[in-house]
Amino acid sequence: MKITALLTLLLFSMRADLPAAENVHSFSAQDIGGNEVSLSSYSGKTLLIVNTASLCGFTKQYASLQKLYEKYNGRGFEVLAFPANNFGLQEPGSNEDIKKFCDLKFKVKFPLFSKVDVKGEKTHPLYRYLTEASPFPGEIEWNFNKFLVDPSGNVAARFPSSVEPLSKEMTDAVEKALPA
Secondary structure, eight states, X not given: OOHHHHHHHHHHHHOTTSOXXXXXXXXXXXXXXXXXXXXXXXXXXXXXXXXXXXXXTTTTHHHHHHHHHHHHGGGXXXXXXEEBOOSTTOOOSXXXXXXXXXXXXXXXXXXXXXXXXXXXXXXXXXXXXXXXXXXXXXXXXXXXXXXXXXXXXXXXXXXOTTSOXXXXXXXXXXXXXXXX
8 A cells, every 4th residue: 555545544544533444445325215335345346436416517427427337337347426415506306306317317327326415514424535535635626526446445546527437538547447
């Protein structure tokens, strides 16, 4: 493990206000249907964790996220979408509304999770880890930020909203992080 990542993990584990975590697989979240899902169930797979919104200028990325998912899913790749209403109230609907929207408008087949906060006092523990203790810390600035996670659960890269899921930058990073 890189020394900076190890130091970050050590500092993270000493903060009383943050949950102890080794990596992304240490967390769980509710899926869009309200079922608790341990992210350790994705062990051995490469993940792209994305905070999403239905009324955002970047919402069209759902289509390219679906294409990315289709391209690499058979090789151990998953997209995990976490709807959030933290930016301009661009995800006002219920989990049911979000699921219907994603099904009808984009025919999304990758896992959707229940709406979460990705910043502020009520930030979901996974996003607290991603933004405070991962090797790529920093506040989520807008919808469709992306975290690439390797098969061991370690954050391998972070991409801002402006990086298209099918861009060469993204597909090169995904291919590099795919399970052997």
